[in-house]
Amino acid sequence: MTKKKLFSGIFAVVLLLSVVLGGCSGSTDSKDKGSKGDVTIDVFQFKVEFKKQFEEVAKKYEKDNPGVKINITTVGGGEDYGAALRSKFASGKEPAIYNVGGPQDVKDWNKKLADLSDTKAADAAFEGTLDGVTKDGKVLGLPFNQEGYGLLFNKDIFKKAGINPEKITTLAALEEAVKTLDGKKKDLGLKAVFALPGKETWVTGLHLSNAFLAPEFDNNALNSFAAKKVEFKYGEGFKKVLDLQNKYSVQPTVSLDYAKQVEELFSLQKVAIIEQGNWTYGSIAGIDEEFANNGVGLLPIPVEGYKEDSIPVGIPMYWAVNSNKDDKTVEESKKFLDWLYTSDEGKRTVLEDFKFIPAYEGYDASKISDPISKEIYKYVENKKTIGWAFMGYPTGWGQEELGVQIQKYLSGDADWDQVVENTQKSWEKSRSK
Amino acid sequence: MLRTRDLSYWLFLAPVLIALSLVVVVPLGLGVYYSFTDWNGIEVGSFVGFENYINVFQDEEFMAALWFTVKFSIVSIILINFFGLSLALIVTSKIKSSKLLRTIFFMPNLIGGLILGFIWQFIFMKVFDGIGTHFGIENLQGWLSTTETGFWGLVILMSWQMAGYIMVIYIAYLESVPTELIEAAEIDGASPFQRLVYIIFPLVAPAFTVSMFLTLSNTFKLYDQNLSLTGGGPYKSTQMVSMEIFKTAFVESELSYAQAKAVIFFLIVAVISLTQVYINKKREVEM
Structure with a gap:
């Protein structure tokens, strides 16, 4: 009788442990990666249409900039993105780069927005495009496109x-x-x-x-x-x-x-x-x-x-950088956005691969790919x-x-x-x- | 009855208890807490007491959604049970293909609500419209573009989906009706209708309660069919409570307010479910 009890007790403990440990297993292997001064930029973005092209660009950037790792998560459009972003923050896995829409978002996320005034992209942005995300003289977002x-x-x-x-x-x-x-x-x-x-x-x-x-x-x-x-x-x-x-x-x-x-x-x-x-x-x-x-x-x-x-x-949406992240990650995030919108390679991608109507100066407008966008640019x-x-x-x-x-x-x-x-x-x- | 509550008892129970508290009890508690604050989904500003709850009762939209839900539930419950019982009577009678028919009637229940919504949207908007235009029947045109057609569209969809499920419950009870009772009634000269009303109905009465509350809680909490079939339109007039709460939270970003609505909704559903348990227990004692 006691043997039986002992056995069932052990069995229960094993069962319990397997449940508890099973829950942990997912997170154990991701810890060693941050060594050697590597920076990981987690991007949480909403534009499903250019997910594939964006991921390719990120890979390219990783290759050219050893030590930087970019993880992209895409959650589709509108209300779903807002909710998903909130739960992402609530889960503690805060992204380094995310999207904000307009003044209301800027107000809601105020404490988690880094100042982007010193980026080259902010200088190159068309006049008026930054109005919606400027607060107390600080630029808190960079336009996606027009x-x-x-x-x-x-x-x-x-x-x-x-x-x-x-x-x-x-x-x-x-x-x-x-x-x-x-x-x-x-x-x-x-x-x-x-x-x-x-x-x-x-x-x-x-x-x-x-x-x-x-x-x-x-x-x-x-x-x-x-x-x-x-x-x-x-x-x-x-x-x-x-x-x-x-x-x-x-x-x-x-x-x-x-x-x-x-x-x-x-x-x-x-x-x-x-x-x-x-x-x-x-x-x-x-x-x-x-x-x-x-x-x-x-x-x-x-x-x-x-x-x-x-x-x-x-401007439908803006890029924002999470100010809660450490300085190095914030710096690297800004650098990535700058590269995307102001380097020659980045510009080409934005126009030809993303098929965006640029919101920044210094683009060759004749390369805009689809006719409706061309009309709009006119x-x-x-x-x-x-x-x-x-x-x-x-x-x-x-x-x-x-x-x-x-x-x-x-x-x-x-x-x-x-x-x-x-x-x-x-x-x-x-x-x- | 298990009386010895020693260590292993709790250890065996622990996985379930932990899982249950993590996914049910903790979120529920957090939700109630948030409903008393001005939480915007990102951070909690301050306590606002019962303000959210007071606002809910002055919220015309929420009340309209609640009223629509109640109307929809009542009509659906009656129709689903009517069709469910009718189907059950058909497949328990002595027709040949009853096994096959059971499967067919049950099948709509296996399709997900979202997809069903889109299928029926197609039927209402294209097929109905096509037939209507062809034969010049105006009543079949422009479905889902008015409140009435939206309402009946939802009712038809739900009845079609759930009747088969409810049928299964009725079948179980109908088959347990002793044949000698029916034979005796037959010998006494009761007509088929009399047999149905005086012999069969009283014996399947418990099935009524079960089915009624099953349909009630299902129609009351409806979300996906509502979303895909009408999306609440036109002008939110076919929007049910779950959808109203979702929109308050994730479209209007008033998360704490939506949380208060959700708590009230939870209480309503809880009252309904508890009543069900109470009535069922009572009936069991009487049997």
Whole structure:
């Protein structure tokens, strides 16, 4: 009897130990690597599209700079990244380089952001691109790239309908063109003129709204971040462009999503115009490469009473360096970012492999690879741009409040005044917290 | 009954206890703690007392989501149980392919919720629309773009998925009904309907409780089907509680506030589950 008990006791201990030790086994082998003065830079980034190219560049950098090791972790887009980054920090494995979006992120992560003012990249960054991440004279982030959006149109269809896209630089001209297209819908093989994706609240609540709200914030995300109120100064124009898109769109717009808008309708040439940006190039090329390379043009979003010939261009995300890391790691991280954006090798990669629209000076713009990005860069060169003030909207306001209210408007369950009133209220409410 | 609680008893229990406390008890405690602070996911600023909880009850969006969830749960529970029982009656009757039918009816339950959501999204938005356009039936067009169609879309999806699972439970009880009782009733001249209502129903009554609470807790905590089918749209009108909490936390970055909502949600679900246990126990005693 006692023997049995003893045996079962031993068995239990073994079982317990195996569980406890099993949990430890993962971490024991990683300890010896940090010797010989090596520096490990952990990068935690969000851009899934260029993961592979980025990893290759990092490998190259490791080869050229012995003693530096770069670990890249990629967690995809938007809300998931924010949550993943938080848990990464909470787990104690803090990355050395990570991404921040705008003023709200800078405020949230304030204590973990290193000053990057002394980097070469910060000097080379285009004027205005650092506004959103500058605090008390310190530059806390370096821009990834520039991105822009407007009204993408099908060149072929415009030609067949006899419309000259270069003349569409006003709202009136756009309305005229849309009506012409609508009249010839059948001959052109179109389902409708537009595809308005009401389901994607980022398209309506962030991107479209930005064109009309940025002017009242002087095109600066810091101003919208500090603003206690939103006026909808160009709200009438906003309504007109939204109505125009909705009226001539494939219905029902409330449940229309990105895939349907870009892939099913625009890429297959069932609609003539969509409101999207350079990121759609990959999706369109995936379906019809010929069309993506030669058939897509870009029209401005007309903001009545302000600029009717400009497109919104901005910085989607910034690189940040974790100030909690030791000085050496911080230094090496800065060096890596500098190399990536200011060395010749780095520049080439950024343009040709990452296919970015550069946010820094000293790039050969003719090497920008896809036609939509090229068009956007033309607008940048001609200074026909509107800033991305939506990065300074109250957290979640653009998508969860404005975008949702617009859905309500599109369903006919609210009129425009209610949309404005409700979203103004929620803006003030989140700013008074 | 195990009465000797010596060392080996606790040692054997330890792995489970440790695992359970690490993944359930500790996070729960932390969560409750965070709900009383202004935690933003990165650091804890200060204690705010019951402020988060007070705000929850003035939060129209949360209340709307809760109300939608309740409505959805009630309708789904009725339909799932109705279909589940009907299917069970069909496959326990003397038809030939009953074994095969059981498998087929159970199958939807083996597919993950997210994928089911996307499959049904396709059916509602493309197939329904195609049929609707072809035959000129307007009711079949534009599904999921209004609150009503979103609601019924979710109900149909859940009924289709869970009816097979609930069917299995009913089958177990139906097969344990003694045949001599039914034969006796038959000899006494009871019609098939009378046999069903007076003999079979009372005997499978325990299955009702089990199934009801299973469906209740499943529909109440629904997230993935909701996410993939409607995404809460249009204008958040088909958003259920789990999704509302997730959005508060990770879209609006109000983590402590979302935590308070989650605690309240936990309490609601706990009350439901405890009621279930209580009623089940009571019934067992009566049997």
